[in-house]
Amino acid sequence: xxxxxxxxxxxxxxxxxxxxxxxxxxxxxxxxxxxIRVSNPAGRHALAVALKVPDVxxxxxxxxxxxxxxxxxxxxxxxxxxxxxxxxxxxxxxRVEVHGHVGSGAAASIRGGLVYxxxxxxxxxxxxxxxxxxxxxxxxxxxxxxxxxxxxxxVCGDAADGLGDSMYEGTIYVGGTIAAPGAxxxxxxxxxDDGVFLKETLSPFGIDASSFDFTKIESGRxxxxxxTKEPELWKTAL
Amino acid sequence: xxxxxxxxxxxxxxAGPVGQVLVDMCYQLFRRGPDSAGVALxxxxxxxxxxxxxxxxxxxxxxxxxEVLVAIDEVSSVKEASRRxxxxxxxxxxxxxxxxxxxxEERAPGARVFSIGRSMEIVKDLGAADDVDxxxxxxxxxxxxxxxxxxxATESRVDTAHSHPFWARPFPDISVVHNGHITNYHxxxxxxxxxxxxxxxxxDSEVIAIYIADRLQNGESLDDALxxxxxxxxxTFAYLISTAQGVGLARDQFATKPLLYxxxxxxxxxxxxxxxxxxxxPDPGLVPRELQAKEVRWWLK
Numbered sequence: 210x211x212x213x214x215x216x217x218x219x220x221x222x223x224x225x226x227x228x229x230x231x232x233x234x235x236x237x238x239x240x241x242x243x244x245i246r247v248s249n250p251a252g253r254h255a256l257a258v259a260l261k262v263p264d265v266x267x268x269x270x271x272x273x274x275x276x277x278x279x280x281x282x283x284x285x286x287x288x289x290x291x292x293x294x295x296x297x298x299x300x301x302x303x304r305v306e307v308h309g310h311v312g313s314g315a316a317a318s319i320r321g322g323l324v325y326x327x328x329x330x331x332x333x334x335x336x337x338x339x340x341x342x343x344x345x346x347x348x349x350x351x352x353x354x355x356x357x358x359x360x361x362x363x364v365c366g367d368a369a370d371g372l373g374d375s376m377y378e379g380t381i382y383v384g385g386t387i388a389a390p391g392a393x394x395x396x397x398x399x400x401x402d403d404g405v406f407l408k409e410t411l412s413p414f415g416i417d418a419s420s421f422d423f424t425k426i427e428s429g430r431x432x433x434x435x436x437t438k439e440p441e442l443w444k445t446a447l
Numbered sequence: 448x449x450x451x452x453x454x455x456x457x458x459x460x461x462a463g464p465v466g467q468v469l470v471d472m473c474y475q476l477f478r479r480g481p482d483s484a485g486v487a488l489x490x491x492x493x494x495x496x497x498x499x500x501x502x503x504x505x506x507x508x509x510x511x512x513x514e515v516l517v518a519i520d521e522v523s524s525v526k527e528a529s530r531r532x533x534x535x536x537x538x539x540x541x542x543x544x545x546x547x548x549x550x551x552e553e554r555a556p557g558a559r560v561f562s563i564g565r566s567m568e569i570v571k572d573l574g575a576a577d578d579v580d581x582x583x584x585x586x587x588x589x590x591x592x593x594x595x596x597x598x599x600a601t602e603s604r605v606d607t608a609h610s611h612p613f614w615a616r617p618f619p620d621i622s623v624v625h626n627g628h629i630t631n632y633h634x635x636x637x638x639x640x641x642x643x644x645x646x647x648x649x650x651d652s653e654v655i656a657i658y659i660a661d662r663l664q665n666g667e668s669l670d671d672a673l674x675x676x677x678x679x680x681x682x683t684f685a686y687l688i689s690t691a692q693g694v695g696l697a698r699d700q701f702a703t704k705p706l707l708y709x710x711x712x713x714x715x716x717x718x719x720x721x722x723x724x725x726x727x728x729p730d731p732g733l734v735p736r737e738l739q740a741k742e743v744r745w746w747l748k
Contacts, residue, residue, distance in 0.1 A: 251722065251725040251726070251729065252720065252721035252722035252723075252724070252725040253722060254720075254722065271725075271731065272721050272725065272735075274720060274721060274722045275720065290731065291721055291734065291735060293705075293720060293721055293722075294705060309734065310734070310735075310736060310737065312705065312707075312737050313702060313705070313737065329736070329737075331702065331705075331737040331739070332701075332702035332739070332740055333702075350702060350737070350739050350740060351700075351701070351702050351739065351740035351741075352701075352702075369739060369740065370740070
C-alpha cells in the first residue's frame with residue numbers, strides 16, 4: 210500500500226482493478242497527500258472521479274480510459290497520454306490537463322473549472338457545457354459545442370461539421386477553419402474583451418493567442434422561441 | 448455495445464502473433480460484449496488451395512466430420528484436415544467456384560462453413576475471447592493481419608453462427624466485424640439478394656460484408672467501397688473489413704461508435720478503446736487516434 214511522504218504519494222495501477230485504485234487515491238488524499246502520481250493507468254476507465262478536494266494534484270503517467278476525472282469538484286488532474294470518451298464529464302470545478310488526444314464528449318456538461326486538451330478531440334467536445342472553459346490545442350470533431358448552455362470553448366485547430374449546433378449561450382472560439390456551423394450557430398464580431406480572454410486563457414499553456422485569427426461563434430438565438438416564420442430553420446434543427 | 452479489434456503487419460509477407468494479439472485485445476473489451484467472441488485470422492496465403500473452417504453443431508462430431516469430408520470429395524479434394532472440439536480446419540484444392548460452402552452444408556447436416564479463403568480462417572463461439580481461445584487455441588496463430596469481435600447482441604440470435612466476424616460468403620478471404628446497428632438492413636439485403644447474393648444468417652452486420660465484397664467484385668477500390676458505405680448504410684456503425692490484402696475501416700456520420708487506430712512503421716492496431724491496445728502495445732510512442740465521423744482508412748499489403 211502506498212504511503213504519503215511529505216505530502217506526496219505514488220500509486221501503481223499494475224494488476225489492480227479500477228475501484229481499488231480509486232479507493233487508494235481517496236485514502237491517500239484523506240491521509241494528507243497533495244501530490245499523487247499514478248503510474249501504468251494503461252487506459253483504465255473512470256479513474257480519479259468524484260473527488261471533492263480543492264488543492265490536490267493527481268498526475269497520470271500514461272493514458273486513461275473513458276470517463277476519467279469525471280464529476281470532480283476541485284482537483285488538478287494531469288494526464289501524460291490520451292484520454293477516452295467523456296473526459297471530466299460534469300466537472301463542477303477544478304482543472305484537467307491532457308497531454309495527448311481525447312475521445313468523444315470531452316468536458317461534457319461541465320459546470321466550472323478548466324479542461325485542457327493538448328491534441329485533438331473526437332466528436333461532441335464541450336457538449337451541453339453549463340460553464341467553465343474547454344481549451345483544445347488541436348482540432349475538434351463532429352457536433353462539438355452541441356447544446357452548449359454557458360462557458361467558453363477555445364479550439365486552436367479546426368472544427369468539424371455541426372459546430373455549436375443548437376447552442377443556447379456560451380462562446381466558441383476557433384483558430385482554424387470551421388467545416389460547417391451547426392443550426393443557429395452564428396459568427397459574431399470579436400471584441401477587445403475576447404482578445405484579452407484568449408490571451409489569458411491560452412498563455413499558461415504556451416500558446417500565443419495572437420498567432421491565430423480566431424472566429425467567434427455564439428447562438429443566433431433563433432431557436433430560443435418557436436417561430437412559424439422560419440420553418441426551414443426548425444426543420445434542420447429538429 | 449460490442450468491441451472490435453484489428454491488427455495489420457505492414458509489408459509484403461510480414462507476419463506476427465495475430466492470434467495472441469487479437470485474443471488479448473478482445474478480452475480487454477469483454478465488458479463491451481460478453482455474449483460471444485470471434486476472430487478472422489489471415490495466415491500466409493496458400494499458393495495452391497483454400498483453407499476451410501467448418502463449425503460442427505452436432506454431438507456426433509466424428510460422424511459429422513466424415514460427412515463433410517465425403518461431401519468435399521465430390522467437388523474438390525482434401526489435402527489436410529484437423530479438428531479441435533467442433534471446429535474443423537481443412538485445406539482443399541478448390542472452392543468449386545464459390546459453391547463449396549453450400550455444397551458442404553447441404554450434404555452434412557449441422558455443418559456450417561464459417562470461412563473459405565486462401566489465407567482467412569474464422570473461428571468464433573459463445574463466451575469471452577479467453578473462452579474461445581481455450582476451446583480452439585487461437586493464441587498460437589501467426590499471420591499477416593486479422594480482426595476480432597466481442598459481442599453484445601442487439602440484433603438476431605445469440606449463437607455461434609450469429610457471432611462475428613462474418614464471412615462475405617462466398618467471396619474468399621473477405622470478413623467483417625461491426626459495432627452498431629444497420630437500420631436499413633432489410634432494404635440493403637433485398638437489393639443485394641436481387642443481384643444474386645445470398646445470406647447465411649439473419650444478422651444485420653453480415654450485410655456490410657456482402658455489400659463491400661459486391662463492390663470489390665465489380666472492380667471498385669476498397670477506398671471507394673468504404674466511402675460509398677458511409678452513404679448507403681443507415682444506422683450506427685464502426686466496422687472493420689478485412690481482405691487477403693489488408694484491413695479497411697469506416698465510421699458513421701454521427702460518430703456514434705468508438706474506433707481508434709494507432710500505427711508505426713511496422714504495424715497498425717485498431718480497437719474500440721485504448722485499454723485494449725495498451726494491454727498488448729504499452730509503447731507510449733504508439734499513439735491511438737479516434738476515427739472522425741464519416742472517416743474511412745485502409746492499409747493494404
